[in-house]
Amino acid sequence: MEGSEAAKAANKMLFVKTIKEIKQIIKNWRKEGLSIALVPTMGYLHEGHLSLIKKAASENDRVIVSVFVNPTQFGPNEDLDNYPSDIERDKKLCESAGASLVFNPEVSEMYYDNACTVVSVKNLTSMLCGASRPGHFDGVCTVVSKLFNITTPDKAYFGEKDAQQLAVIKRMVRDLNFDVEIIGCPIIREQDGLAKSSRNTYLSDKERKAATVLSRSLNKAKEALSKGEKDVSVIKKIIIDEINTEPLAKIDYVEIVDSLSLSEVSKIETPVLIAIAVFFGKTRLIDNFTWDNN
């Protein structure tokens, strides 16, 4: 009770590292009849994350921000060891955006050495980022399931930048009957159009400039779509040609898929997700938009 009351009294954000403590705080919040939101992040927060936290704070009594960097969603050759982190900065940003609690457990707090349970969304994870990052979405689904069970949120907020992640989490919640509403929030962009991402900090100055080709290529596709183009291969070519004008860009994928099933489409009829992943040096960036003819 103390943690919660003290926080309310002082309007001070809580910082919690153990599952036991956060569960006790949530139990007390529930006793008070408060609604609870979860914003799962991996820290090193940018304005995209802050938009999630602000929206969550406007719709719920309490907002939990997880900044746990989940090792199981990184591949063996990915950037886990170098993933950027600045917990003191994150805490300040969370507080300013209206968070009630920052959850920052150690890896050993979240995973026993012999942990062996995995949550998989089978059909939505073999394409797009799932193809480039095998096992990634199993890691995401498993840790999000854990966070849901630990924090029992009424609503959870995810960015639309990770479009496949959002589709996968929605499917998981539906299939496993999690009692949580999933809220997708729009991509937040830099002034020059680059989608905000913690990984943008990896970019050299030249790569940073080159990376504007992502949103530029998607805008060209949007233009063609709004003029009535319905042929997937034409739209794909527009995007690929634009990205290829940039020598530092190396395409991982350019895909147009059904926005719910994520399966390939040949014509643009149902709402589609147009998603791209592009390497700049070792840094892999993603961007996307959803298009609905109707």
Next chain:
Amino acid sequence: MEGSEAAKAANKMLFVKTIKEIKQIIKNWRKEGLSIALVPTMGYLHEGHLSLIKKAASENDRVIVSVFVNPTQFGPNEDLDNYPSDIERDKKLCESAGASLVFNPEVSEMYYDNACTVVSVKNLTSMLCGASRPGHFDGVCTVVSKLFNITTPDKAYFGEKDAQQLAVIKRMVRDLNFDVEIIGCPIIREQDGLAKSSRNTYLSDKERKAATVLSRSLNKAKEALSKGEKDVSVIKKIIIDEINTEPLAKIDYVEIVDSLSLSEVSKIETPVLIAIAVFFGKTRLIDNFTWDNN
């Protein structure tokens, strides 16, 4: 509110077929501050199930019995289509044992056509029944996760007869931070020693008599263990030799494993699970006991 109050007033057991309705009833129970138990079964209840329900009723304010026959835990050549069922009998038995609610959803209520989320406990499911029944425990873990999320029980009761299932569910609950206490309950046996099972009804008279060899073989092992035998191969041989005295019995497996990790042991030092699966005609029966030298 009505369902719960009516039930309390008339002390009448509820029978529910939809997720929406059971969630509403549970919400009302929670508002009243009642503790809730879940007993997941596949119906066609016997005294083993009833012992779980009675124990649950003695320890909780409300007891939910699921009798959903989960198709995803049956293999393609298993007995899903012939699995015995008598819902009216089950309802009477549940009521007499102290259940508050019987949950009997249709398959279409539990699984969307495009459901694709699977919960797997990787390391505990490749051996024993998992080896004979690939995919079985994925089906069990997925449906139990769903039932946990739908019913949010404080405690859930499982029979020790399905020893591997119990170990797998305990691991899943720990790994995914489900907020539920798993209670294992002792095997209930017929007078001649055969462990109670819904599948016993498949047996012909001759097979039924032959099936007593299961418990008889385990009793011989127990005898040797209590005399100090510690060699796994000796204990295994005692069991196999006894089962082989019965011409109708065909061994699926005889295994001695660590009771927590389910990994093979060569010497009996840690607590072990001694588990057997034997075919009588097409009917596959299991039995087991746990042995702790200490």
